[in-house]
Amino acid sequence: xxxxxxxxxxxxxxxxxxxxxxxxxxxxxxxxxxxxxxxxxxxxxxxxxxxxxxxxxxxxxxxxxxxxxxxxxxxxxxxxxxxxxxxxxxxxxxxxxxxxxxxxxxxxxxxxxxxxxxxxxxxxxxxxxxxxxxxxxxxxxxxxxxxxxxxxxxxxxxxxxxxxxxxxxxxxxxxxxxxxxxxxxxxxxxxxxxxxxxxxxxxxxxxxxxxxxxxxxxxxxxxxxxxxxxxxxxxxxxxxxxxxxxxxxxxxxxxxxxxxxxxxxxxxxxxxxxxxxxxxxxxxxxxxxxxxxxxxxx
Numbered sequence: 001x002x003x004x005x006x007x008x009x010x011x012x013x014x015x016x017x018x019x020x021x022x023x024x025x026x027x028x029x030x031x032x033x034x035x036x037x038x039x040x041x042x043x044x045x046x047x048x049x050x051x052x053x054x055x056x057x058x059x060x061x062x063x064x065x066x067x068x069x070x071x072x073x074x075x076x077x078x079x080x081x082x083x084x085x086x087x088x089x090x091x092x093x094x095x096x097x098x099x100x101x102x103x104x105x106x107x108x109x110x111x112x113x114x115x116x117x118x119x120x121x122x123x124x125x126x127x128x129x130x131x132x133x134x135x136x137x138x139x140x141x142x143x144x145x146x147x148x149x150x151x152x153x154x155x156x157x158x159x160x161x162x163x164x165x166x167x168x169x170x171x172x173x174x175x176x177x178x179x180x181x182x183x184x185x186x187x188x189x190x191x192x193x194x195x196x197x198x199x200x201x202x203x204x205x206x207x208x209x210x211x212x213x214x215x216x217x218x219x220x221x222x223x224x225x226x227x228x229x230x231x232x233x234x235x236x237x238x239x240x241x242x243x244x245x246x247x248x249x250x251x252x253x254x255x256x257x258x259x260x261x262x263x264x265x266x267x268x269x270x271x272x273x274x275x276x277x278x279x280x281x282x283x284x285x286x287x288x289x290x291x292x293x294x295x296x297x298x
Contacts, residue, residue, distance in 0.1 A: 008049065008101055011038065021151045023162055026106035029147065030099050041087050041099075043259070049103050051079040052173070053087060054132075054140070056096040061088050062129075065203070067238065069129050074137055076173070077129045084252065098144055102166065136176050143169050198223060199237040202230065203245070210249040211272050216242045251287045254280075258296045265292045 008028045021029040035042055053062065059072040063086040064079050071077055079085045081104050132140060147165045150158065205219050213219070219242065220227040227242075234242040250272060257268045269280035284292050 008103060011099075011101060021148050021162075023151065023159065026103040027162070027166060028099075028101040029144065032095075032097050032099055034095070035087060038087075038099075041085070043086060043255070046084045046256070047079070047101065048081050049101050050081055050107065051085055052100040053077050054098040054100075056098065056141070058095040060095055060097070062086065064128050071129060074134075075129055075131050078173075079128060098141075100169075130177055132176055133179075136179075140169070140172060140176075143172060195233045195237055198225070198230070198233050202234060202242070206246055206249050210246055211253065214243075214246050214250065216246070219246075247287055251284065254284055254292070255288075255295065258292055265296075268292070 008022075008025045011028050011030070020031075021027065032038070053060075053071070054076045055071045055073055057073050059070060062069045062071055062077050063084075064077070065083050069077060143165065147162065147169065150161050150165060155161075201223060202219055205222055209218070216227045216231060220230040223230060225233075231242045234240065234245060238245065240248075254268060254272060257263055257271065258265075261268075263271065265280070266277045269277045272280065274280040274283065281291055284290070284295070288295060290298065
């Protein structure tokens with residue numbers, strides 16, 4: 001499977017210098033009042049880094065893979081490196097938000113256990129979004145402000161200071177989430193952990209094989225369960241049927257290839273293992289309402 005991602009240098013080019021904190025190609029933090037310049041964030045795209053978006057005012061819609069979330073003032077959404085993301089303003093209104101993108105390499109090199117922490121958070125909430133209390137919002141925004149001032153200073157050991165401040169920011173977020181888990185006494189009732197594990201394995205298989213296999217039977221066999229049982233689990237966890245999720249991965253891949261590659265439509269059809277271009281045309285139009293050519297030119 002080919003993944004088309006957008007590295008941190010892309011976002012550095014989109015953001016005004018006075019509104020962004022950048023440390024090499026590993027850390028990008030920006031205050032944004034509009035997503036107009038961040039075109040790729042407004043389309044479902046794969047960013048192979050940790051992404052956190054904090055909404056300071058107004059609201060926005062966000063998709064992580066194929067689940068949709070509404071983010072209002074004082075809320076944050078976190079996207080793990082393995083997932084795709086799409087963000088859009090509500091009703092075209094400008095918003096005030098903080099976008100943070102941290103590379104996997106940076107996390108690994110500095111031994112920050114953020115990925116495991118976020119995996120635990122998402123598994124408990126079954127939701128990558130959470131709200132901050134007023135005092136938490138104030139503390140978080142102060143940290144970002146200090147990080148911004150520090151990154152622009154010319155003192156010795158600035159990089160080391162920034163590293164520790166980034167660690168502090170994410171540890172702070174982890175403590176906010178722990179507070180919510182403790183106070184709300186969240187219990188996972190509707191979706192068992194076993195079902196969630198099966199669903200996650202199914203998604204990973206679809207990411208790996210969706211350009212080659214679109215039949216639910218293939219994935220059920222890989223998971224050693226019946227197609228009927230797999231469909232039941234996928235529906236209970238995501239609200240979508242298994243074929244719908246497979247189709248969404250295929251359509252997303254087609255959209256990314258149409259927008260971000262020089263391949264002709266016939267080559268894209270072959271890349272996605274369609275029997276012929278006409279079949280690909282019909283499939284794409286059925287799921288998007290546009291022909292591949294119309295989508296590419298839109």
